Amino acid sequence: DGGITQSPKYLFRKEGQNVTLSCEQNLNHDAMYWYRQDPGQGLRLIYYSQIVNDFQKGDIAEGYSVSREKKESFPLTVTSAQKNPTAFYLCASKTSSSGGNTIYFGEGSWLTVV
Amino acid sequence: KQEVTQIPAALSVPEGENLVLNCSFTDSAIYNLQWFRQDPGKGLTSLLLIQSSQREQTSGRLNASLDKSSGRSTLYIAASQPGDSATYLCAVNAGNNRKLIWGLGTSLAVNP
Numbered sequence: 001d002g003g004i005t006q007s008p009k010y011l012f013r014k015e016g017q018n019v020t021l022s023c024e025q026n027l028n029h030d031a032m033y034w035y036r037q038d039p040g041q042g043l044r045l046i047y048y049s050q051i052v053n054d055f056q057k058g059d060i061a062e063g064y065s066v067s068r069e070k071k072e073s074f075p076l077t078v079t080s081a082q083k084n085p086t087a088f089y090l091c092a093s094k095t096s097s098s099g100g101n102t103i104y105f106g107e108g109s110w111l112t113v114v
Numbered sequence: 115k116q117e118v119t120q121i122p123a124a125l126s127v128p129e130g131e132n133l134v135l136n137c138s139f140t141d142s143a144i145y146n147l148q149w150f151r152q153d154p155g156k157g158l159t160s161l162l163l164i165q166s167s168q169r170e171q172t173s174g175r176l177n178a179s180l181d182k183s184s185g186r187s188t189l190y191i192a193a194s195q196p197g198d199s200a201t202y203l204c205a206v207n208a209g210n211n212r213k214l215i216w217g218l219g220t221s222l223a224v225n226p
Contacts, residue, residue: 006157042118042216043203058213090157102148103214105157 002027004106006091011111013078013085021076021109023091032074033092033103036060043090049074050096078111086113116141116208120217127194128225135189135220137204142182145207149178149189152201152219161202162189194224 004025013019025032034046045058049068063082068074074093078085091106117140127133137147146165150158162171162178164187170179177190191198201221205214 004157040218042218043205043214045213048213088155092158102160102163104160105150107157108155110155 004091004093004104006089006106006109009107009109011109012114013111014114016080018077018079019111021078021089021091021111023074023076023106024072025074025091025093025104025106026072027093027095027104028071029093029104030071030096031094032068033094034058034064034066034074034076035090035092037088037090037108046076046089085111087111116144116206116215118204118206118215118217120202120204120220122220123218124221124223126223126225129194129196131194131224132190132192133194133222135191135202135222137187137189137217139185139187139206139215141208142185143208144182147178147180147187147207148205148214149176149187150203150205152203154201158203191222194222196224196226198222198224 007022031050033048035043037043044060046064047058047066049055052071055066055068065077089109092103094103095101119138121136148163149161152158164171164180175192180187201219203219205216
């Protein structure tokens, strides 16, 4: 089935550790996105990529890093510099970054700092 | 700066009722507007996408309208069912194609 796969579903991080969230899509989409969702706040854009080997910062990129070496994959690393990383992380993709297309989401990953 | 507001924040209705969820935006210069559904602890599912040139879109029991001049969109759910219980979010594409502006959502509970 076509779709977006995020892993792991649940992840626990110790203080000072970097962790990487995986996002894989088999929809042949060019554009991919990472959002963060916190209670009482709207979705906030962390990073996005319009094409392989290119990505841009979103609204809250500090403490995060990404790579886009393959069209299908857009992993997000939460570094120790992110002071409040506990949140629900959502990966999404679109056919292209042009505005007329529907955006598709993965099932999300829960990150908790312990 | 574009802002998106959804009212009410929460809604509880008995099964079978027709209901309307509201989404308002401050800048009418939008490219499109989308409605999404999110079940607890899950990702988002796109329900309807309305282009700026369109007035409404329909899918099954769902109908979404768009009035750019007044900065409003409504999501109409006919004959609500307990399975409709979820959070409904709207997002505006303000022309900066990389970025959607999100509302906080309406949490809907449909009671049997």
